[in-house]
Amino acid sequence: xxxxxxxxxxxxxxxxxxxxxxxxxxxxxxxxxxxxxxxxxxxxxxxxxxxxxxxxxxxxxxxxxxxxxxxxxxxxxxxxxxxxxxxxxxxxxxxxxxxxxxxxxxxxxxxxxxxxxxxxxxxxxxxxxxxxxxxxxxxxxxxxxxxxxxxxxxxxxxxxxxxxxxxxxxxxxxxxxxxxxxxxxxxxxxxxxxxxxxxxxxxxxxxxxxxxxxxxxxxxxxxxxxxxxxxxxxxxxxx
Numbered sequence: 001x002x003x004x005x006x007x008x009x010x011x012x013x014x015x016x017x018x019x020x021x022x023x024x025x026x027x028x029x030x031x032x033x034x035x036x037x038x039x040x041x042x043x044x045x046x047x048x049x050x051x052x053x054x055x056x057x058x059x060x061x062x063x064x065x066x067x068x069x070x071x072x073x074x075x076x077x078x079x080x081x082x083x084x085x086x087x088x089x090x091x092x093x094x095x096x097x098x099x100x101x102x103x104x105x106x107x108x109x110x111x112x113x114x115x116x117x118x119x120x121x122x123x124x125x126x127x128x129x130x131x132x133x134x135x136x137x138x139x140x141x142x143x144x145x146x147x148x149x150x151x152x153x154x155x156x157x158x159x160x161x162x163x164x165x166x167x168x169x170x171x172x173x174x175x176x177x178x179x180x181x182x183x184x185x186x187x188x189x190x191x192x193x194x195x196x197x198x199x200x201x202x203x204x205x206x207x208x209x210x211x212x213x214x215x216x217x218x219x220x221x222x223x224x225x226x227x228x229x230x231x232x233x234x235x236x237x238x239x
Contacts, residue, residue, distance in 0.1 A: 003178060004033070011162065011174035011224040012124075016135055016235040025112075026140030028235065030132030033176055034122035039132035040115045041140035047109045057107030057154070059137070061094035063087050063129060065118040090126045091116075093199065097130045097159050097190045098137055100198045106154035112140055123177035127161035127188055131228050134159050138236045158193040160228040164217035166209060171216040173224045185209045189221040193229050 001007070012033030021027040026041035047058050064087060067073045077083050094116060102112075114136060116129035141153040165175045166185035175183060184207035190198040202214065 002172070004176065008170055008172045009220055009223060011227060012176065014131075014228060014231050016132060016231060018135060018139060018235050018238065024136070024140075025143050026136040026138070028132045028135040028139070029119075030128050030135070032124055032128040032131075032174075034120060035124055035128050036119040037125060037128045037132050038117045038119055039129060039136040041133070041136040042113045042115070043140055043144065044111045044113070045109070047111050051109065055109060056104045057102075057110045057112070058104065059095060059099045059102050059107075059112045059114070061091045061098065061114040061116060061129075061133060063091040063094060063116045063118075063126070065121060065125070069118045069121045090129070093126060093190075093201075094130050094133055097161065097198050098133060100190075101134070101155055101157040101159045101192055102137070102141075103154045103156055106150070106152070108150070112137060121177065123175050123180045124163050127163050127190075130159065130161035130190060131232065135232050135235050138232075142236075158229050158232050159190060159198060160193075160225050160232060161188060161190040162221055162224040162228060163188050164221045164224075166207070166213055166217070171213060171220055173220040182206075185213065185217070187217050187221070189218065189225065191222070191225045193233075195222070 015031040017029040020029040024040040025043045028039045030037050114133040118125045141155050144150045163175050164173050164187045165183040167179050167183045186205050187202040189200050
């Protein structure tokens, strides 16, 4: 048993609260264990310069951690005058993940920006951000249909993300911060509702890993992701 009582193949409890902000086209507050991420979707009738006149839309993301989302205060990146390399990497990952399930032509020349703000961090903030942002995106797309802006949603599927790792020689699903900080191998997996991979990030932090360990982590991730996708669909249906 792990420190929080979970089995190795068990993810943290996940709850998604939709409509958290009345001002955004789509919003979702995702709870993944002690991790909390607020995800909002904003629709603008404009696209980046490289897409102007193409008839194609764009989906992008921004990611940030509030100063006291961690045990000690972290200064705001705006106060430092630059976005950290870690934040840039994560927001690009979120954008890639969401674009994988959107028909950008069907979106038209519009941009949907997903803002993912970490309120409390206990590991898995990037995976929670992707999972929550997908729900916010689905709600924003549904609003476009409701108000007659689009004839149908441009979303082709859902997408979710989770982590897996090798900790103390054992494969584990959905690492919390304490497990992630001492993991021999850390993996983040992004997958569509249709079971296709969008991204697999696997790193030997303190040890190398073999085919069998890789397969065990992927199998755990698939199981966890199927549960997350069900939670997403239920959250959107209830909104």
